[in-house]
Amino acid sequence: MDQTDKNISEQNASDDIIRDATQGEYKYGFVSDIDTHRIERGLSEDVVRTISRLKDEPEWLLDFRLKAYRYWLTLEMPQWAHLDIPPIDYQAISYYAAPSAAKRPESLDEVDPQILDTFNRLGIPLQEQKALAGMAVDAVMDSVSVKTTHREALAEKGIIFCSFSEAVKDYPDLVRRYLGSVVSYRDNFFAALNSAVFSDGSFVYIPKGVRCPMELSTYFRINAAGTGQFERTLIVADDDSYVSYLEGCTAPMRDENQLHAAIVEIIVEDRAEVKYSTVQNWYAGDAEGRGGVYNFVTKRGLCRGYASKLSWTQVETGSAITWKYPGCILRGDNSTGEFYSVAVTNNRQQADTGTKMIHIGRNTRSTIVSKGISAGRSQNSYRGLVKVAPGAEGARNYTQCDSLLLGDRCGAHTFPYVDVLNPTAVVEHEATTSKISEQQLFYCNQRGIPTEQAVGLIVNGYAKEVMNKLPMEFAVEAQKLLSITLEGSVG
Amino acid sequence: MMNSSNNALQQYLELHDAHREAIDAHSAAPMRALRSRARLRLEPPARLPRKADEGYARTDIDAIFAPDFGINIMRVPAPVDIAASLRCDIPNISTLMAVVAGDEFRPTDTLVRNMPAGVTLTSFSEAEKTMPGLVAGYLGRLADADEGADTATLLNSLLAQDGVLLHVSAGTVCTKPLQLVNIFNAGIPTLAARRVLIVLEPGASASLLVCDHTQSRGIACLASEVTEIFLGNGARLDYCHLEESNPDTSRVASLHASVGADATLDINGSTLSGGRTRNSYTVHLDHPGAQARIAGMAIASGTQHTDNNTFIHHHAPHCTSSQLFKYILDGSASGAFRGLIRVDQDAAFTEAYQTNRNLLASEQATMHTEPQLEIYCDEVKCGHGATTGQLDQAAMFYMRSRGIPQAQARMMLMQAFMADVVDTIAIPSLRDRLRMLVERRLNGQQTACGDCAAACAPAPSTQP
């Protein structure tokens, strides 16, 4: 009897998942009716100055922006990725949009109820009483950080977790010391653009010896039409500290493309560890490829300290175009870099994503596990660099890079670059590409599982090695996302 | 020849433009047509690839072509003693051999006397007399056709005046291996533009061994070589290339093949000694059931640089391809490998694999690897693996614990490392020969023309 009950309840639970998984529509695609303050479309030195003035920034930061802007003018959009990027009119974008409550709310009562509602619909608990225990959230709506939760609890431990703008005001020395130290404004086209016009983002500082007691989380939401989002995240983990950081992204469904060009910089000191997890679910455009977010992101961490560790985990299901290579510079001896990625593309989505592992210190280790899943007419590329510098005695890298094809109109590509300049290094790269196993599908069908659901099951199994690296709350959401993204891709 | 510009291509264009009549006058007819088209495409901004260009991460073709090389436009016969070179033979098989001295084709008497029916191995100019139109019908269709034909290939089309044709008529099975020995014996820095065309009609089968040697010492030589291979349905070609030149000799080669239905192309390209080497292989699997296997090795020391670049394009369903490239790099040697498998949307039931394994045997040796997959079809089984590292330390200890001295154990493990590349060669005597050459090379012995008692006096070893 008990057994039967249990089976039934399991059945119901799995029905829920199936229903969720087969609803199909982009459930985050609503537009919130929030009064937004937005500056005129277009990009010029004046616009850069205006952003800086609106944010009441110090002179050095304006200088940083202007240098970046002038450098950006000398660059051309990079063409090396396996992406078909339509021309982007950088003058047609508004570079700053903020919900127009004049200043940052001091308490939840002051937050525009519409904004609260927006984030609640996204499942982001701004109201602390409802907050998932153990998760502090910084929510970024369009260009500005709306609210950071759990700040007081964190402050007791000396942890700084606040919006980037506040950090500029409250901790200018820290920001000035680290800003651009891992991703220079000269790094690439989009890094230069971001450095010129970035609006807000999150700042995290974990002091020496502190284990951050809860997951820190940022939720990014593009709401206003015709805007770009250019946020910066800066995380500094001092000696012997630990932090797990989560990033989630959604955007409304709009016909035009929205531009997102973010920078994440992470500094990891002696024996410190940072886990950075992303579930990227920007609007991907419709089945014909109309609309969707262009996601051009530069993420990099510097493992500066001895035995420091940085781990990137990403589940990429959204965006019309994704261009992103979270990397680790392993400078400290015995430091470790990890990259676990699931990238799913469907319909007309294009993704060119991977990592860079730069081994500089001795006995540095890196692990790369990349799982690409392409469906529809999408193109999905892994691109990764493993470089072992001459001084990196005893460096080790292992890369496993698998691609799964669902359907005969999509593409799956693998472009690793391996550069070994030290003879004591061991670097291994393995890659496979195949379609979903018909035998597995048949086996599921024979046991009564419909094809669509079987695909979800098999794909989730295929991606499990990466999903297991996500914090629990994220893993559940990511699993559903995988199934939703692949809805209608087989059959 | 003046090196008047910082663009190495320029000096060859100037040479061509100044001496176009003489070049044409001494050319086989099919090369003339190719030349005119190549000249048009070499207008600025065309330039030779440089380091860090896409696909040339570690190899500067521009720099390889930059020295002030002489080109034998007037086709003065080179002083190569064919009789002496005849000794350069593979033990236990008699091959049908021809020598290419610089860029000049010289058949041996044996070859002329014993050429099997249905098999032609001759120069383009001779072929124009016996099989008019044949060469022109194929030449450039692969190498020059691509929009993306690289500049070094076009430069070969501009400068090559004659070439070697291997033609096997439909259904003819040529059991005797054919051999081409490319020899430099230069008194001044010399560039030889070599051109090879291989046409196997449907059902034909042949094997060809091409060896690169340099007899002269201390003089810079550059071999520019373009090979085009057309395999008809059901044809089979074993193509083996062995480079045993010297540190003064560079090689920039591209091989382009089109493989017909149920045809098989087997390639083994081994670089045992040389200066700077760039081999690029482009193989089109055009029809169902086509098969290509490419294997290669590089054993490099000193300042040797070896770069292999492959592009296997699956156009049709039910084709298979495999690639296996291994490098052992000692001294300050550098290696590069870039391999791309592309599977078109129509190429269902493709199986394509690629393996690149490298041993770094010294502090200064470096390796750059780019294994790539570009897949537009879901009915595929594709994969690649690349490793760079050292000899297996567990195996090393195991052998030493059995009493085998460290140096010998190292040697045995290195030979074992190359064993599967050697094993890809279908002709047993050739396989044994390569195994022996690898052993000698790893022992640090100069291997060029191992059995040749004549002109090839051993050069100073390149080993540290």
Added chain:
Amino acid sequence: MQQDILLKVTDLHAAIDGREILKGIDLEIHPGEVHAIMGPNGSGKSTLSGVLAGDPRYTVTAGSATFHGVDLLALAPENRSHEGLFLSFQYPVEIPGVSMVNFMRAAVNAKREYLGEPPLSASDFLKLMRNKRAVVELDNKLASRSVNEGFSGGEKKRNEIFQMAMLEPRLSILDETDSGLDIDALRIVASGVNKLKTQHNATIVITHYQRLLDYIRPDFVHILYKGRIVHSGGPELALELEEKGYDWIKQQVDNDEQQQ
């Protein structure tokens, strides 16, 4: 009874990756003897065999080992082999591309060179291979393959004993030669070892279980725990262990440690 000492290990300490595993081993072995070394997982059994054979992963931090008067620790692994030390690996290493014939010929001739003897001719060598194969009923097919590549667990262990037969060592260390063997393979391997036993050589059998010792009768049994030999006795000790397990030994040692 005063005999020549074949192996004398004194206060041997050894570490791997900076972690000390052996913490003072003393052991004396005479020709003709069979010693069993037993002990729970992680006690240092394989470390001891690796250190004696010269596995470069281990660093000797203190102590000495002399092998019929020669300073064993000063020798390269290959010279230890030439001097007559043989290690049957717990996990025999696969060496793709190196044939068993080439491997064994290199080993045999390197030893002959060390001893100042001329190399064996190809035909003599093949004859020797044939004779020694019989000792462990090793299939000719295995002998023509690459070293250990694709061998089953039992085949690998038989191959180890075959190599032991080929190299005629004075001291053989059998490191968990019984692990992964079914009863038939175990019997073949053990009988191979027994056939090779003489008055002049000795054997160290490292094992978890009594089972192998039913076939290879030890003269002495030592118990290794936490990097030391904590108990030595005759063959009856192995039976006692089989019956009572290791816990009583552990307890005894741990109590002693606490009292100190």
